[in-house]
Amino acid sequence: MKEVRYFYVPDACHRDELPVDEANHALRVLRLQSGDQMFLMDGNGAFYEAEVTLASSKHCHYRITNTLVQEKAWKGKIHLGIAPTKMMERIEWMAEKSTEIGIDEFSFLHCKFSERKVLKKERIEKIVVSAMKQSRKPWMPVVHEMTAFRDFIDAHTTGHRYICHCYNEIEKKDLYTELLLLAKDEAVPEVTILVGPEGDFSIDEVNYALSQGFESVSLGNARLRTETAGLSGVMMAQLAMRK
Amino acid sequence: MKEVRYFYVPDACHRDELPVDEANHALRVLRLQSGDQMFLMDGNGAFYEAEVTLASSKHCHYRITNTLVQEKAWKGKIHLGIAPTKMMERIEWMAEKSTEIGIDEFSFLHCKFSERKVLKKERIEKIVVSAMKQSRKPWMPVVHEMTAFRDFIDAHTTGHRYICHCYNEIEKKDLYTELLLLAKDEAVPEVTILVGPEGDFSIDEVNYALSQGFESVSLGNARLRTETAGLSGVMMAQLAMRK
Numbered sequence: 001m002k003e004v005r006y007f008y009v010p011d012a013c014h015r016d017e018l019p020v021d022e023a024n025h026a027l028r029v030l031r032l033q034s035g036d037q038m039f040l041m042d043g044n045g046a047f048y049e050a051e052v053t054l055a056s057s058k059h060c061h062y063r064i065t066n067t068l069v070q071e072k073a074w075k076g077k078i079h080l081g082i083a084p085t086k087m088m089e090r091i092e093w094m095a096e097k098s099t100e101i102g103i104d105e106f107s108f109l110h111c112k113f114s115e116r117k118v119l120k121k122e123r124i125e126k127i128v129v130s131a132m133k134q135s136r137k138p139w140m141p142v143v144h145e146m147t148a149f150r151d152f153i154d155a156h157t158t159g160h161r162y163i164c165h166c167y168n169e170i171e172k173k174d175l176y177t178e179l180l181l182l183a184k185d186e187a188v189p190e191v192t193i194l195v196g197p198e199g200d201f202s203i204d205e206v207n208y209a210l211s212q213g214f215e216s217v218s219l220g221n222a223r224l225r226t227e228t229a230g231l232s233g234v235m236m237a238q239l240a241m242r243k
Numbered sequence: 244m245k246e247v248r249y250f251y252v253p254d255a256c257h258r259d260e261l262p263v264d265e266a267n268h269a270l271r272v273l274r275l276q277s278g279d280q281m282f283l284m285d286g287n288g289a290f291y292e293a294e295v296t297l298a299s300s301k302h303c304h305y306r307i308t309n310t311l312v313q314e315k316a317w318k319g320k321i322h323l324g325i326a327p328t329k330m331m332e333r334i335e336w337m338a339e340k341s342t343e344i345g346i347d348e349f350s351f352l353h354c355k356f357s358e359r360k361v362l363k364k365e366r367i368e369k370i371v372v373s374a375m376k377q378s379r380k381p382w383m384p385v386v387h388e389m390t391a392f393r394d395f396i397d398a399h400t401t402g403h404r405y406i407c408h409c410y411n412e413i414e415k416k417d418l419y420t421e422l423l424l425l426a427k428d429e430a431v432p433e434v435t436i437l438v439g440p441e442g443d444f445s446i447d448e449v450n451y452a453l454s455q456g457f458e459s460v461s462l463g464n465a466r467l468r469t470e471t472a473g474l475s476g477v478m479m480a481q482l483a484m485r486k
Contacts, residue, residue: 222343223380224378
Protein backbone atom coordinates (compact mmCIF):
# COMPACT_ATOMS: atom_id res chain seq x y z
CA MET A 1 0.00 0.00 0.00
CA LYS A 2 2.78 2.39 0.97
CA GLU A 3 4.24 1.90 -2.52
CA VAL A 4 1.40 3.74 -4.19
CA ARG A 5 0.95 6.60 -1.74
CA TYR A 6 2.99 8.97 -3.89
CA PHE A 7 1.24 12.09 -5.09
CA TYR A 8 2.33 14.75 -7.51
CA VAL A 9 1.62 18.12 -5.94
CA PRO A 10 3.20 21.08 -7.73
CA ASP A 11 4.25 23.69 -5.22
CA ALA A 12 3.41 21.23 -2.43
CA CYS A 13 5.00 23.26 0.34
CA HIS A 14 2.79 26.27 -0.36
CA ARG A 15 -0.50 24.42 -0.30
CA ASP A 16 -2.32 22.18 2.10
CA GLU A 17 -4.61 20.23 -0.17
CA LEU A 18 -4.10 17.62 -2.90
CA PRO A 19 -5.02 18.68 -6.46
CA VAL A 20 -8.35 17.28 -7.72
CA ASP A 21 -6.99 14.24 -9.61
CA GLU A 22 -4.69 13.21 -6.83
CA ALA A 23 -7.36 13.78 -4.18
CA ASN A 24 -9.67 11.55 -6.15
CA HIS A 25 -7.06 8.79 -6.22
CA ALA A 26 -6.22 9.24 -2.55
CA LEU A 27 -9.82 9.23 -1.38
CA ARG A 28 -11.61 6.87 -3.74
CA VAL A 29 -8.94 4.36 -4.68
CA LEU A 30 -6.61 4.31 -1.69
CA ARG A 31 -9.32 5.38 0.77
CA LEU A 32 -6.89 7.42 2.82
CA GLN A 33 -8.21 8.82 6.04
CA SER A 34 -7.29 11.47 8.52
CA GLY A 35 -3.96 10.55 10.13
CA ASP A 36 -2.68 8.44 7.21
CA GLN A 37 0.83 9.01 5.91
CA MET A 38 1.66 9.86 2.32
CA PHE A 39 4.49 11.13 0.14
CA LEU A 40 4.25 14.22 -2.02
CA MET A 41 6.55 15.06 -4.93
CA ASP A 42 6.57 18.67 -6.06
CA GLY A 43 8.09 17.94 -9.48
CA ASN A 44 10.77 20.46 -8.65
CA GLY A 45 13.23 18.34 -6.71
CA ALA A 46 11.60 17.76 -3.34
CA PHE A 47 9.79 14.94 -1.58
CA TYR A 48 7.57 15.63 1.39
CA GLU A 49 6.35 13.28 4.06
CA ALA A 50 2.86 14.39 4.90
CA GLU A 51 -0.06 13.42 7.05
CA VAL A 52 -3.70 13.58 5.99
CA THR A 53 -5.38 16.16 8.22
CA LEU A 54 -8.84 16.13 6.70
CA ALA A 55 -10.39 13.69 4.25
CA SER A 56 -13.83 14.60 2.98
CA SER A 57 -15.61 13.24 -0.08
CA LYS A 58 -13.73 15.53 -2.46
CA HIS A 59 -10.96 17.17 -0.51
CA CYS A 60 -7.79 15.78 0.96
CA HIS A 61 -5.93 18.20 3.18
CA TYR A 62 -2.46 17.51 4.45
CA ARG A 63 0.25 18.73 6.78
CA ILE A 64 3.90 18.34 5.78
CA THR A 65 5.91 16.57 8.46
CA ASN A 66 9.25 16.31 6.70
CA THR A 67 10.92 17.85 3.66
CA LEU A 68 13.49 15.88 1.67
CA VAL A 69 15.19 17.96 -1.00
CA GLN A 70 16.87 15.69 -3.56
CA GLU A 71 19.98 16.24 -5.61
CA LYS A 72 19.51 15.67 -9.30
CA ALA A 73 21.67 12.85 -10.66
CA TRP A 74 22.60 14.81 -13.76
CA LYS A 75 23.94 18.27 -14.34
CA GLY A 76 22.46 20.81 -16.71
CA LYS A 77 19.35 20.29 -18.75
CA ILE A 78 18.27 17.62 -21.22
CA HIS A 79 15.64 18.65 -23.75
CA LEU A 80 14.37 16.23 -26.40
CA GLY A 81 12.51 17.54 -29.45
CA ILE A 82 10.96 14.65 -31.32
CA ALA A 83 8.41 14.08 -34.07
CA PRO A 84 5.73 11.82 -32.59
CA THR A 85 5.35 8.41 -34.21
CA LYS A 86 2.27 7.29 -36.10
CA MET A 87 1.59 4.71 -33.40
CA MET A 88 0.82 6.64 -30.26
CA GLU A 89 1.96 3.84 -27.94
CA ARG A 90 5.50 4.08 -29.30
CA ILE A 91 5.88 7.75 -28.41
CA GLU A 92 4.19 7.07 -25.08
CA TRP A 93 6.72 4.47 -24.07
CA MET A 94 9.51 6.78 -25.16
CA ALA A 95 8.10 9.41 -22.80
CA GLU A 96 7.77 6.88 -19.99
CA LYS A 97 11.29 5.49 -20.39
CA SER A 98 12.92 8.89 -20.83
CA THR A 99 11.29 10.04 -17.62
CA GLU A 100 12.56 6.97 -15.78
CA ILE A 101 16.07 7.55 -17.15
CA GLY A 102 15.90 11.30 -16.49
CA ILE A 103 14.95 14.21 -18.75
CA ASP A 104 14.03 17.87 -18.25
CA GLU A 105 11.92 18.81 -21.23
CA PHE A 106 9.95 17.21 -24.06
CA SER A 107 8.98 19.01 -27.24
CA PHE A 108 6.96 17.46 -30.05
CA LEU A 109 7.69 18.56 -33.56
CA HIS A 110 5.44 18.80 -36.54
CA CYS A 111 7.74 18.10 -39.47
CA LYS A 112 7.34 17.81 -43.21
CA PHE A 113 7.31 14.01 -43.11
CA SER A 114 5.45 13.68 -39.80
CA GLU A 115 3.02 10.81 -39.75
CA ARG A 116 1.29 12.23 -36.71
CA LYS A 117 0.19 15.84 -36.88
CA VAL A 118 -1.69 16.05 -33.60
CA LEU A 119 -0.66 15.08 -30.10
CA LYS A 120 -2.47 15.64 -26.86
CA LYS A 121 0.01 17.09 -24.43
CA GLU A 122 -2.22 16.05 -21.50
CA ARG A 123 -1.90 12.39 -22.46
CA ILE A 124 1.88 12.55 -22.43
CA GLU A 125 1.81 14.51 -19.16
CA LYS A 126 -0.24 11.78 -17.53
CA ILE A 127 2.30 9.15 -18.54
CA VAL A 128 5.17 11.33 -17.41
CA VAL A 129 3.59 11.92 -13.98
CA SER A 130 3.06 8.21 -13.57
CA ALA A 131 6.66 7.41 -14.60
CA MET A 132 7.93 10.13 -12.27
CA LYS A 133 6.08 8.56 -9.35
CA GLN A 134 7.09 5.04 -10.32
CA SER A 135 10.77 5.99 -10.60
CA ARG A 136 10.67 8.15 -7.47
CA LYS A 137 12.17 11.13 -9.26
CA PRO A 138 10.70 14.35 -7.92
CA TRP A 139 11.44 16.25 -11.12
CA MET A 140 8.54 16.69 -13.48
CA PRO A 141 9.76 17.10 -17.06
CA VAL A 142 8.15 19.98 -18.90
CA VAL A 143 5.89 18.76 -21.72
CA HIS A 144 5.32 21.30 -24.47
CA GLU A 145 2.49 21.55 -26.96
CA MET A 146 3.25 20.26 -30.45
CA THR A 147 5.13 22.88 -32.46
CA ALA A 148 5.87 23.38 -36.14
CA PHE A 149 9.50 22.52 -36.86
CA ARG A 150 10.55 26.02 -37.97
CA ASP A 151 8.83 27.67 -35.03
CA PHE A 152 10.73 25.39 -32.69
CA ILE A 153 14.05 26.19 -34.34
CA ASP A 154 13.33 29.94 -34.26
CA ALA A 155 12.40 29.79 -30.59
CA HIS A 156 15.48 27.85 -29.50
CA THR A 157 18.55 29.93 -30.07
CA THR A 158 20.65 29.18 -27.00
CA GLY A 159 22.44 26.23 -25.43
CA HIS A 160 23.92 23.25 -27.24
CA ARG A 161 21.60 22.12 -29.97
CA TYR A 162 21.88 18.95 -32.02
CA ILE A 163 19.87 17.55 -34.89
CA CYS A 164 20.04 13.79 -35.54
CA HIS A 165 19.41 12.73 -39.12
CA CYS A 166 20.34 10.08 -41.67
CA TYR A 167 21.51 12.14 -44.67
CA ASN A 168 24.89 10.79 -45.74
CA GLU A 169 25.62 13.87 -47.81
CA ILE A 170 25.64 16.09 -44.71
CA GLU A 171 28.63 15.67 -42.45
CA LYS A 172 27.73 14.44 -38.97
CA LYS A 173 29.53 14.38 -35.69
CA ASP A 174 29.04 11.59 -33.19
CA LEU A 175 26.50 12.83 -30.63
CA TYR A 176 27.87 10.87 -27.69
CA THR A 177 31.45 12.09 -28.28
CA GLU A 178 30.16 15.67 -28.49
CA LEU A 179 28.19 15.31 -25.28
CA LEU A 180 31.20 13.89 -23.44
CA LEU A 181 33.38 16.81 -24.52
CA LEU A 182 30.67 19.27 -23.55
CA ALA A 183 30.15 17.73 -20.11
CA LYS A 184 33.88 17.96 -19.49
CA ASP A 185 33.98 21.65 -20.38
CA GLU A 186 30.80 22.92 -18.81
CA ALA A 187 29.40 22.70 -15.31
CA VAL A 188 25.77 23.16 -16.34
CA PRO A 189 25.38 22.21 -20.00
CA GLU A 190 22.00 22.83 -21.60
CA VAL A 191 21.39 20.31 -24.32
CA THR A 192 18.64 20.09 -26.94
CA ILE A 193 18.49 16.98 -29.15
CA LEU A 194 16.17 16.74 -32.15
CA VAL A 195 14.91 13.45 -33.57
CA GLY A 196 12.84 13.29 -36.75
CA PRO A 197 9.78 11.31 -37.80
CA GLU A 198 9.72 7.82 -39.36
CA GLY A 199 10.68 9.32 -42.73
CA ASP A 200 13.41 11.53 -41.18
CA PHE A 201 13.57 15.31 -41.28
CA SER A 202 13.45 16.78 -44.78
CA ILE A 203 16.83 17.92 -46.02
CA ASP A 204 15.49 21.50 -45.98
CA GLU A 205 14.61 21.12 -42.31
CA VAL A 206 18.10 19.83 -41.51
CA ASN A 207 19.72 22.66 -43.43
CA TYR A 208 17.50 25.26 -41.77
CA ALA A 209 18.41 23.94 -38.31
CA LEU A 210 22.10 23.99 -39.22
CA SER A 211 21.81 27.57 -40.48
CA GLN A 212 20.37 28.52 -37.09
CA GLY A 213 23.24 27.04 -35.10
CA PHE A 214 22.19 23.42 -34.59
CA GLU A 215 24.92 20.80 -35.01
CA SER A 216 24.54 17.86 -37.34
CA VAL A 217 24.95 14.60 -35.41
CA SER A 218 24.55 10.86 -35.60
CA LEU A 219 23.47 8.47 -32.86
CA GLY A 220 25.84 5.80 -34.19
CA ASN A 221 25.71 3.16 -36.88
CA ALA A 222 22.47 1.58 -35.81
CA ARG A 223 19.32 2.25 -37.80
CA LEU A 224 16.88 3.11 -35.05
CA ARG A 225 13.16 3.68 -34.99
CA THR A 226 12.12 7.23 -34.05
CA GLU A 227 11.20 6.34 -30.48
CA THR A 228 14.37 4.30 -29.96
CA ALA A 229 16.46 7.15 -31.36
CA GLY A 230 14.81 9.55 -28.91
CA LEU A 231 15.49 7.32 -25.95
CA SER A 232 19.07 6.70 -27.12
CA GLY A 233 19.71 10.43 -27.25
CA VAL A 234 18.36 10.86 -23.72
CA MET A 235 20.41 7.93 -22.46
CA MET A 236 23.59 9.31 -24.05
CA ALA A 237 22.98 12.72 -22.50
CA GLN A 238 22.33 11.08 -19.13
CA LEU A 239 25.55 9.06 -19.23
CA ALA A 240 27.60 12.02 -20.41
CA MET A 241 26.06 14.50 -18.00
CA ARG A 242 25.67 12.46 -14.85
CA LYS A 243 27.24 13.87 -11.74
CA MET B 244 7.98 -2.16 -51.55
CA LYS B 245 11.75 -2.59 -51.59
CA GLU B 246 11.75 -1.68 -47.88
CA VAL B 247 10.09 -4.90 -46.85
CA ARG B 248 11.95 -7.31 -49.10
CA TYR B 249 14.32 -8.31 -46.33
CA PHE B 250 14.32 -11.96 -45.38
CA TYR B 251 16.01 -13.77 -42.55
CA VAL B 252 17.68 -16.86 -43.98
CA PRO B 253 20.09 -18.57 -41.59
CA ASP B 254 23.01 -20.02 -43.52
CA ALA B 255 21.73 -18.20 -46.62
CA CYS B 256 24.83 -18.81 -48.71
CA HIS B 257 24.53 -22.60 -48.36
CA ARG B 258 20.92 -22.83 -49.43
CA ASP B 259 18.87 -21.77 -52.40
CA GLU B 260 15.38 -21.58 -50.96
CA LEU B 261 13.66 -19.33 -48.41
CA PRO B 262 12.56 -20.99 -45.14
CA VAL B 263 8.82 -21.75 -44.93
CA ASP B 264 7.76 -18.61 -42.99
CA GLU B 265 9.75 -16.27 -45.14
CA ALA B 266 8.63 -18.01 -48.34
CA ASN B 267 5.06 -17.56 -47.24
CA HIS B 268 5.59 -13.85 -46.71
CA ALA B 269 7.46 -13.47 -49.99
CA LEU B 270 4.90 -15.35 -52.05
CA ARG B 271 1.56 -14.55 -50.43
CA VAL B 272 2.08 -11.08 -49.02
CA LEU B 273 4.67 -9.51 -51.29
CA ARG B 274 3.76 -11.70 -54.29
CA LEU B 275 7.35 -11.92 -55.47
CA GLN B 276 7.90 -13.56 -58.80
CA SER B 277 10.74 -15.05 -60.72
CA GLY B 278 13.30 -12.34 -61.51
CA ASP B 279 12.39 -10.11 -58.51
CA GLN B 280 15.19 -8.78 -56.33
CA MET B 281 15.37 -9.31 -52.58
CA PHE B 282 17.75 -8.98 -49.65
CA LEU B 283 18.68 -11.85 -47.38
CA MET B 284 20.21 -11.53 -43.91
CA ASP B 285 21.90 -14.61 -42.52
CA GLY B 286 21.82 -13.46 -38.90
CA ASN B 287 25.55 -14.02 -38.81
CA GLY B 288 26.86 -10.76 -40.19
CA ALA B 289 26.10 -10.90 -43.90
CA PHE B 290 23.59 -9.40 -46.31
CA TYR B 291 22.98 -10.97 -49.70
CA GLU B 292 21.43 -9.45 -52.75
CA ALA B 293 19.47 -12.23 -54.37
CA GLU B 294 17.16 -12.85 -57.28
CA VAL B 295 14.08 -15.05 -57.20
CA THR B 296 14.74 -17.95 -59.57
CA LEU B 297 11.58 -19.93 -59.01
CA ALA B 298 8.36 -18.94 -57.23
CA SER B 299 5.79 -21.69 -56.83
CA SER B 300 2.83 -21.74 -54.47
CA LYS B 301 4.95 -22.81 -51.52
CA HIS B 302 8.57 -22.52 -52.54
CA CYS B 303 10.72 -19.51 -53.24
CA HIS B 304 14.11 -20.35 -54.70
CA TYR B 305 16.83 -17.77 -55.08
CA ARG B 306 20.24 -17.13 -56.53
CA ILE B 307 22.68 -14.90 -54.65
CA THR B 308 24.01 -12.11 -56.85
CA ASN B 309 26.08 -10.20 -54.32
CA THR B 310 27.45 -10.80 -50.81
CA LEU B 311 27.91 -7.89 -48.39
CA VAL B 312 29.70 -8.92 -45.22
CA GLN B 313 29.15 -6.31 -42.49
CA GLU B 314 31.40 -5.24 -39.66
CA LYS B 315 29.75 -5.30 -36.28
CA ALA B 316 29.57 -1.87 -34.64
CA TRP B 317 30.57 -3.21 -31.23
CA LYS B 318 33.37 -5.43 -30.06
CA GLY B 319 32.97 -8.57 -27.96
CA LYS B 320 29.67 -9.98 -26.85
CA ILE B 321 26.71 -8.54 -24.97
CA HIS B 322 24.51 -11.02 -23.14
CA LEU B 323 21.49 -9.91 -21.11
CA GLY B 324 19.93 -12.27 -18.57
CA ILE B 325 16.62 -10.84 -17.40
CA ALA B 326 13.58 -11.97 -15.45
CA PRO B 327 10.58 -11.42 -17.76
CA THR B 328 7.99 -8.91 -16.57
CA LYS B 329 4.45 -9.81 -15.66
CA MET B 330 3.21 -7.81 -18.63
CA MET B 331 4.47 -9.59 -21.69
CA GLU B 332 4.46 -6.44 -23.86
CA ARG B 333 7.04 -4.82 -21.61
CA ILE B 334 9.57 -7.61 -22.08
CA GLU B 335 8.74 -7.70 -25.77
CA TRP B 336 9.60 -4.08 -26.30
CA MET B 337 12.79 -4.56 -24.32
CA ALA B 338 13.72 -7.35 -26.76
CA GLU B 339 12.82 -5.18 -29.76
CA LYS B 340 14.74 -2.14 -28.56
CA SER B 341 17.79 -4.14 -27.43
CA THR B 342 17.95 -5.73 -30.87
CA GLU B 343 17.79 -2.33 -32.56
CA ILE B 344 20.54 -1.02 -30.28
CA GLY B 345 22.63 -4.20 -30.66
CA ILE B 346 22.85 -7.31 -28.49
CA ASP B 347 24.24 -10.84 -28.93
CA GLU B 348 22.30 -13.00 -26.53
CA PHE B 349 19.11 -12.96 -24.45
CA SER B 350 18.49 -15.24 -21.50
CA PHE B 351 15.31 -15.26 -19.46
CA LEU B 352 15.57 -16.05 -15.79
CA HIS B 353 13.11 -17.71 -13.49
CA CYS B 354 13.80 -16.11 -10.12
CA LYS B 355 12.35 -16.38 -6.64
CA PHE B 356 10.27 -13.22 -7.04
CA SER B 357 9.48 -13.69 -10.73
CA GLU B 358 5.98 -12.62 -11.67
CA ARG B 359 6.19 -14.51 -14.94
CA LYS B 360 7.23 -18.14 -14.77
CA VAL B 361 6.72 -19.09 -18.40
CA LEU B 362 7.93 -17.44 -21.56
CA LYS B 363 7.64 -18.64 -25.12
CA LYS B 364 11.03 -18.30 -26.69
CA GLU B 365 9.44 -18.42 -30.16
CA ARG B 366 7.45 -15.28 -29.45
CA ILE B 367 10.57 -13.33 -28.49
CA GLU B 368 12.43 -14.75 -31.49
CA LYS B 369 9.74 -13.47 -33.81
CA ILE B 370 10.07 -9.96 -32.39
CA VAL B 371 13.84 -10.14 -32.55
CA VAL B 372 13.78 -11.22 -36.21
CA SER B 373 11.45 -8.38 -37.06
CA ALA B 374 13.62 -5.83 -35.19
CA MET B 375 16.73 -7.24 -36.88
CA LYS B 376 15.15 -6.69 -40.30
CA GLN B 377 13.80 -3.29 -39.38
CA SER B 378 17.16 -2.08 -38.08
CA ARG B 379 19.08 -3.71 -40.94
CA LYS B 380 21.42 -5.50 -38.59
CA PRO B 381 22.36 -8.91 -40.00
CA TRP B 382 23.15 -10.35 -36.58
CA MET B 383 20.47 -12.49 -35.03
CA PRO B 384 20.72 -12.42 -31.24
CA VAL B 385 20.54 -15.84 -29.64
CA VAL B 386 17.34 -16.26 -27.61
CA HIS B 387 17.54 -18.92 -24.92
CA GLU B 388 14.77 -20.86 -23.26
CA MET B 389 13.76 -19.65 -19.81
CA THR B 390 16.17 -20.97 -17.17
CA ALA B 391 16.07 -21.28 -13.40
CA PHE B 392 18.30 -18.63 -11.83
CA ARG B 393 20.74 -21.07 -10.20
CA ASP B 394 21.05 -23.15 -13.34
CA PHE B 395 21.93 -20.03 -15.27
CA ILE B 396 24.59 -19.01 -12.77
CA ASP B 397 26.07 -22.52 -12.73
CA ALA B 398 26.21 -22.64 -16.53
CA HIS B 399 27.90 -19.24 -16.92
CA THR B 400 31.34 -19.36 -15.40
CA THR B 401 33.41 -17.34 -17.86
CA GLY B 402 33.61 -13.78 -19.15
CA HIS B 403 32.70 -10.63 -17.26
CA ARG B 404 29.52 -11.15 -15.32
CA TYR B 405 27.48 -8.52 -13.54
CA ILE B 406 24.37 -8.69 -11.41
CA CYS B 407 22.29 -5.50 -11.03
CA HIS B 408 20.27 -5.24 -7.83
CA CYS B 409 18.89 -2.72 -5.35
CA TYR B 410 20.15 -4.02 -1.98
CA ASN B 411 21.84 -1.15 -0.18
CA GLU B 412 23.57 -3.49 2.25
CA ILE B 413 25.61 -5.09 -0.56
CA GLU B 414 28.35 -2.92 -1.99
CA LYS B 415 27.87 -2.12 -5.66
CA LYS B 416 30.15 -0.83 -8.36
CA ASP B 417 28.88 1.42 -11.11
CA LEU B 418 28.20 -0.79 -14.14
CA TYR B 419 28.99 1.82 -16.77
CA THR B 420 32.35 2.70 -15.18
CA GLU B 421 33.23 -1.01 -15.03
CA LEU B 422 32.30 -1.52 -18.67
CA LEU B 423 34.40 1.46 -19.77
CA LEU B 424 37.44 0.10 -17.92
CA LEU B 425 36.87 -3.33 -19.37
CA ALA B 426 36.52 -2.06 -22.93
CA LYS B 427 39.78 -0.17 -22.53
CA ASP B 428 41.64 -3.28 -21.36
CA GLU B 429 40.20 -5.96 -23.59
CA ALA B 430 39.88 -6.23 -27.34
CA VAL B 431 36.97 -8.67 -27.26
CA PRO B 432 35.19 -8.38 -23.92
CA GLU B 433 32.43 -10.87 -23.22
CA VAL B 434 29.85 -9.32 -20.95
CA THR B 435 26.86 -10.84 -19.17
CA ILE B 436 24.47 -8.51 -17.33
CA LEU B 437 21.70 -9.81 -15.07
CA VAL B 438 18.53 -7.87 -14.29
CA GLY B 439 15.96 -9.13 -11.80
CA PRO B 440 12.17 -9.20 -11.73
CA GLU B 441 9.81 -6.44 -10.52
CA GLY B 442 10.51 -7.46 -6.92
CA ASP B 443 14.29 -7.66 -7.52
CA PHE B 444 16.45 -10.74 -7.07
CA SER B 445 16.25 -12.31 -3.63
CA ILE B 446 19.24 -11.53 -1.46
CA ASP B 447 20.14 -15.24 -1.57
CA GLU B 448 20.19 -15.12 -5.35
CA VAL B 449 22.46 -12.07 -5.32
CA ASN B 450 24.80 -13.71 -2.82
CA TYR B 451 24.88 -16.95 -4.78
CA ALA B 452 25.80 -15.09 -7.99
CA LEU B 453 28.53 -13.18 -6.15
CA SER B 454 29.93 -16.44 -4.72
CA GLN B 455 30.18 -17.73 -8.29
CA GLY B 456 32.18 -14.80 -9.58
CA PHE B 457 29.50 -12.29 -10.62
CA GLU B 458 30.13 -8.66 -9.70
CA SER B 459 27.62 -6.60 -7.79
CA VAL B 460 26.67 -3.51 -9.80
CA SER B 461 24.27 -0.60 -10.02
CA LEU B 462 22.83 1.03 -13.14
CA GLY B 463 22.92 4.44 -11.44
CA ASN B 464 20.69 6.35 -9.09
CA ALA B 465 17.53 5.97 -11.09
CA ARG B 466 14.87 3.56 -9.95
CA LEU B 467 14.09 1.73 -13.17
CA ARG B 468 11.45 -0.76 -14.16
CA THR B 469 12.78 -4.21 -15.06
CA GLU B 470 12.50 -3.69 -18.80
CA THR B 471 14.05 -0.21 -18.63
CA ALA B 472 16.91 -1.58 -16.52
CA GLY B 473 17.54 -4.31 -19.11
CA LEU B 474 17.64 -1.83 -21.97
CA SER B 475 19.83 0.55 -19.95
CA GLY B 476 22.35 -2.23 -19.38
CA VAL B 477 22.42 -3.02 -23.09
CA MET B 478 22.84 0.66 -24.00
CA MET B 479 25.66 1.09 -21.51
CA ALA B 480 27.44 -1.97 -22.90
CA GLN B 481 26.93 -0.69 -26.45
CA LEU B 482 28.35 2.74 -25.67
CA ALA B 483 31.29 1.29 -23.75
CA MET B 484 32.06 -1.42 -26.30
CA ARG B 485 31.44 0.33 -29.58
CA LYS B 486 34.30 0.25 -32.06
